[in-house]
Amino acid sequence: MENGRVDFPFPYQPYNIQQQFMQALYSALDQGKVGIFESPTGTGKSLSLICGALSWLTDYEEKRKNEAAALLQEGETALTTPATEPPGTSSSTELDWITDFVQKKAERDLVSKLKEEELKRKKREERLEMIRNNAQLKYAMKRKSCEDDEAFKLLEQSKEDQTEAQGEDEELLVAEYESDDESKTSSRLNTAEDDLDDELVEEHVAKIYYCSRTHSQLAQFVHEVQKSPFSKDISLVTLGSRQNLCINEEVRRLGSIQRINDRCMEMQKNKHEKHQPEEGGKRKRSAANSVCPYNKALAKQQMRDDILASVHDIEQMLKLGRETHSCPYYSTRLAVPSAQLVVLPYQMLLHEATRKAAGVQLKGQVVIIDEAHNLSDTLSCIHSAELTGAQLCRAHSQLSQYTVRFKSRLKAKNLMYIKQILFVIEGLIRALGGKVGQNPQSQATQTGTELHTINNFLFMAQIDNINLFKLQRYFEKSMISRKLGGFVEKYAGSGVSLHTQSHANKENRRTEGLNRYLKTLQSNQSVPPVLPENHQGSAEAEKVLSVSPMMQVEGFFMALTNSNTDGRVVVHKQGILSESSVRFLLLNPAVHFAQVLKECRAVIIAGGTMQPVSDFKQELLFSAGVGEERITEFSCGHVIPPENILPLVLCSGPSGQELDFTFQKRDSPHMMDETGRILSNICNVVPGGVVCFFPSYEYSRRIVSHWEASGALARLANKKKIFQEPKKANQVEQVLNEFSRCIQRCAVDSSGLTGALLFSVVGGKMSEGINFSDDLGRCVVMVGMPYPNIKSPELQEKMSYLDKHMSHSGGRSPGQALIENLCMKAVNQSIGRAIRHRGDYSSMVLCDRRYSRPATLAKLPTWIKDRTSTHATFGSAFAALRKFFLEKKQMQV
Numbered sequence: 035m036e037n038g039r040v041d042f043p044f045p046y047q048p049y050n051i052q053q054q055f056m057q058a059l060y061s062a063l064d065q066g067k068v069g070i071f072e073s074p075t076g077t078g079k080s081l082s083l084i085c086g087a088l089s090w091l092t093d094y095e096e097k098r099k100n101e102a103a104a105l106l107q108e109g110e111t112a113l114t115t116p117a118t119e120p121p122g123t124s125s126s127t128e129l130d131w132i133t134d135f136v137q138k139k140a141e142r143d144l145v146s147k148l149k150e151e152e153l154k155r156k157k158r159e160e161r162l163e164m165i166r167n168n169a170q171l172k173y174a175m176k177r178k179s180c181e182d183d184e185a186f187k188l189l190e191q192s193k194e195d196q197t198e199a200q201g202e203d204e205e206l207l208v209a210e211y212e213s214d215d216e217s218k219t220s221s222r223l224n225t226a227e228d229d230l231d232d233e234l235v236e237e238h239v240a241k242i243y244y245c246s247r248t249h250s251q252l253a254q255f256v257h258e259v260q261k262s263p264f265s266k267d268i269s270l271v272t273l274g275s276r277q278n279l280c281i282n283e284e285v286r287r288l289g290s291i292q293r294i295n296d297r298c299m300e301m302q303k304n305k306h307e308k309h310q311p312e313e314g315g316k317r318k319r320s321a322a323n324s325v326c327p328y329n330k331a332l333a334k335q336q337m338r339d340d341i342l343a344s345v346h347d348i349e350q351m352l353k354l355g356r357e358t359h360s361c362p363y364y365s366t367r368l369a370v371p372s373a374q375l376v377v378l379p380y381q382m383l384l385h386e387a388t389r390k391a392a393g394v395q396l397k398g399q400v401v402i403i404d405e406a407h408n409l410s411d412t413l414s415c416i417h418s419a420e421l422t423g424a425q426l427c428r429a430h431s432q433l434s435q436y437t438v439r440f441k442s443r444l445k446a447k448n449l450m451y452i453k454q455i456l457f458v459i460e461g462l463i464r465a466l467g468g469k470v471g472q473n474p475q476s477q478a479t480q481t482g483t484e485l486h487t488i489n490n491f492l493f494m495a496q497i498d499n500i501n502l503f504k505l506q507r508y509f510e511k512s513m514i515s516r517k518l519g520g521f522v523e524k525y526a527g528s529g530v531s532l533h534t535q536s537h538a539n540k541e542n543r544r545t546e547g548l549n550r551y552l553k554t555l556q557s558n559q560s561v562p563p564v565l566p567e568n569h570q571g572s573a574e575a576e577k578v579l580s581v582s583p584m585m586q587v588e589g590f591f592m593a594l595t596n597s598n599t600d601g602r603v604v605v606h607k608q609g610i611l612s613e614s615s616v617r618f619l620l621l622n623p624a625v626h627f628a629q630v631l632k633e634c635r636a637v638i639i640a641g642g643t644m645q646p647v648s649d650f651k652q653e654l655l656f657s658a659g660v661g662e663e664r665i666t667e668f669s670c671g672h673v674i675p676p677e678n679i680l681p682l683v684l685c686s687g688p689s690g691q692e693l694d695f696t697f698q699k700r701d702s703p704h705m706m707d708e709t710g711r712i713l714s715n716i717c718n719v720v721p722g723g724v725v726c727f728f729p730s731y732e733y734s735r736r737i738v739s740h741w742e743a744s745g746a747l748a749r750l751a752n753k754k755k756i757f758q759e760p761k762k763a764n765q766v767e768q769v770l771n772e773f774s775r776c777i778q779r780c781a782v783d784s785s786g787l788t789g790a791l792l793f794s795v796v797g798g799k800m801s802e803g804i805n806f807s808d809d810l811g812r813c814v815v816m817v818g819m820p821y822p823n824i825k826s827p828e829l830q831e832k833m834s835y836l837d838k839h840m841s842h843s844g845g846r847s848p849g850q851a852l853i854e855n856l857c858m859k860a861v862n863q864s865i866g867r868a869i870r871h872r873g874d875y876s877s878m879v880l881c882d883r884r885y886s887r888p889a890t891l892a893k894l895p896t897w898i899k900d901r902t903s904t905h906a907t908f909g910s911a912f913a914a915l916r917k918f919f920l921e922k923k924q925m926q927v
Contacts, residue, residue: 042085043263049872051670052078056086058668059638063090063400068637068660070651072644072669074897076870080258083402083640087242088264091374091400095240206521207440208448208512238371238395245383246404247412249278249348252377255404256347259375269342271369273378273392278348279363281355282326292585296519298363301326326361333360338368367393385416386629396633407641407859410653413623419590420618423466423611425583427474430459432582436521451508454500459587461495466614467607474612483827484605488594491603502595509591515584522582593618599839600625602831619828621835624657631658643862643895644669649855652840652848672897678875680918681865681894681902685883687712688908695729695818695882706737709817710746712881712908713791717753719916720877721923722789722809723777724754727796727864729820734758734795737817754791755780759800766799777809796820796860800867807870812919813877814868819884821857829853846889858893865898875922877915 042048042056055073059082062069073079246252256272259265276298277291285297301324337360346354348362355362370376370393382388383401403409437444437452444452460470467479492498509515593601600622606615620626631637644650647667655665672679686692687708699705717724728734738758741747750756757773760766769792776790789809794800797820806814822829833849840848861880868876878898884890886904894902905911 042089044085045081045261045263048082048085049078049673051673052082055079055082055668055670056089058666059083059086060090062638062666062668063087063636064094065666066636066664067666068631068655068664069639070644070647070665070667071638071640072647072667072895073640073642074670074672074869074895075642075866076872076874077670077673079640079642080255080404081262083244083404083638084255084259084262084264087400087402087638088262088268088375091240091242092267098240206436206517206524207443208514208517238399239374240399241374241376242400242402243376243378243383243394243396244402244404245378245380247380247408249274249379251405252379253347253349256345256377260345265345268345268375269369269373270345270375270377271341271366271373272346272348272351273366273370273376273382273394274348274363275382276363279352279355279361279366281352281362282328285326292519293523296516296523298326299516300520302329328355328359328361329364330360333358334365334368336360337362337365341365341369342372370394380412381416384413384626384630386626396630398633398635400636400638401630401634402638402640404640405642406639407643407863409627409639410623410650413626413654414620417593417596417620417623417626418618419586419593421462421583421586421590421616423463423468423474423477423479423614425586426459426463426466426616427468427470427611429583429587430456430463430470432518432522433459433584436518439521448512451505451512452514454505455514455587458495458497458500458502458505458591461497462590462616463611465491465495465605466611466616468611468614475610477611479607479609479611479614481609482607484607485827485831486603486605488596488598488601488603491605492594502591506588506592506595509588515582515588518584519582590616590618593620596620597622597625602828604828604831619831621832622657622839624654627654628658631655631660642866643859645858645862645895646851646855646893649848649851653836657839669896672869673872674869674874676901679869679898679901680877680914681898682877682879682911682914683885683891683902683904684712684879684881684908684911685886685904685906686908688715688912690907693881693883696884700733700818701736703740706740707744707746709737709881710741710744710750712879713815714746714749714753715908715912716813716815716879716915717750717788717791719912719919720789720813721919722812723773723792723806724789724813724815725792725794725800725806725811725867726815726817727794727820729796729818731761731795731798733818734793738793750791754789757790757792759792759794759798763799770800774810794864796864805870806867807874811868811876813879813915814865815879816861816865816881818882819857820860821853824853854890854893858890862893862895862898866895877918879911879915 042053042060044052048056051073055071059069059071061067073082244255246255252272256270259268259270275291276285276294280286280294280298282298285294285301288294288297337354337358340354340358341351351362351366354360355365376394378392378394380403382392383394383403389396433452433456437449437456441449463470468474468477486494489498594603596618600620602619602621604617604619606617608614647669651665656662684693688711689708691704691708693705693708694700695705713724713726728737738747741750747756755776757769757776760769773790773792780789789812792800796816824830833847833852836848836852846854865878865880868874868878891899891902891904903914905914
């Protein structure tokens, strides 16, 4: 078949829609398309992605190998064929000789290059084969004890060593800086990002980058790869942050990702500097000058080979790292060039700086973005930034103290850029209505929200004369944020083990030292630090000062370098400076997605529900310069039989009350009572679990309080045990477990209950990523339509931007379409929680007359929309519901 294959390796006989999915995916990759693939959850989407994409990759590499061999043979034949000189002589004989020489040289160069590439390929294949065959013997050659003993001795010794303050502060100084327009020479800055131990950079093989939203989704995907026919042949690596992959407990317990990154980077710098003696053969060392015992070149190379030898998820890599005493974070980065499948989270692929830091190269490669229904929002969130007044004041105070401390030792260029950073921070504080040098907790400001274009905000803050692009480069090259973080940590305490009794004396001494140093600054310098009023001897003050917000400031500065039309600055004044905030809002996510689309050979955007596709293409693809001819779409139904789902639209309740949950009517007692009666009737006929979604947490609270007062909640509790979505994320699993156990118990005991009722919220913790399969979700009830808050200034600005820059379609403005799309995307995600596999069955009850509108029904997934029936009266809907579950009960009997 052209641009495709007929058979795909699969762990079992694929469904027809899986076969179609893989065929369409193969063709999209082969033709270098941007594909939008929609396959409902429960249809085996992950396995279809794996088998379709890896089948194409296998064929592609085989094709390249054959083409290279053919070119090599053709070149060798051309070299060995003697050139035939034409009879006779002419005046062009000399020119012909020169032309022939040039052609022969080009042919020899081509053959040489092809031979070199073939040799590289063979060596890479031989190395990977050796890795797979000898994975179990890797650590027979370990010389662990000597190296580890030496590293731990160095670690302990470095903690105990103390030198004079001048020597201790050496690592906190930014190196001499020269801007681009003054010097073309390479910078002499300490680039602690030299994380690969000067290893030779490997050429990247053809690969597929797969990304998803959460680490649990990535782990689930890796498990699917392990079950696939490609598990023994594919080289896979899972990337993650230091917070997810670090096994050094001393670093892990720092908690925040920023502090973990900073400590890790400091350890890398110490490692590189430990072999560079100072003048006189002595090396300066500080209390923090420790090295990581897990970051050894040989161990990392061995772990890299093990990672490539077989498929590991993150938990397995952490276990492997602890067993081999090697760093999983750096080992996985070493494995990226040779890996054929790289699994990574959204942020690592969609953010350019993070992508480069991870060693991800997109040129000519394939990217698959799964769970992409919120891709536009994800891009906007990744590239937005927010700063509070408290963070700005703290950053200004800390950088001022840093400048005072090292003023005599900083070069003029550094001082100039630091003063510019301070000037911009002062402008941001003024924009919030505050003053520099005063406690943000006691500074009163006005209240209200303002929206500005980037240029207008720069003028308002009086920082339009500062070149933010140069400041951005200075941040990047000088690593001033990390230096300042080290400075604050050193003088404000690390924040580790603050509450342990054994460290109390040490922490008291550290706090006293901090206070003495701050008093010195206050008495000798003109820059007073901004401190809480009760900071003297306070552990809380120490914790506040021990985290530098300069990283967030750097991110906000970078956001302000966006095009004036692509973003807005939102100024929230809350009456107190510390609680006020300034936020950059990205309006055009396509500007950051364009580079991914441009560099990659093919991009596949997949999800369970991608509707409405037209708006998705308009906002993310057309705006990024992708033509219609490069876009391909695929959408399939569900594997379940059509008779296994019953979607109903309810326009009125049992008493005849019209169901209109608009903002003006949903709080009426009549509407709340009618909703209670609907749920009571549903619970009478639906076995197992019923999940009821409310449009917001606030409305859920109000309606449940009303039912409690009217007695409706007690009546519901007599039919099914009631559970509510918890406010804290760490309690979700516990509630779900209790919900599940209750349904299982009710199926076998004689308590009179017929299952459980769960109150949840659209867009909450249980509306996405949670499976209510089988008896856990026999019915999903959607109360009202979860429209976003249209009065939100951010949303109004987004609507205005779309109306101005996007084309109108379907009689609705792009801004109005955005509101409808946000609502229906949330609905689709919630009602899709119930059907999880081929044998599952469930009903979906949409309680609001507005669901009956044709334009709204069209935004439901096709496999649901085709089975949806609209009921003007509750009686007809209830009869259909009762018949549906009666038939399912008879089938089970």
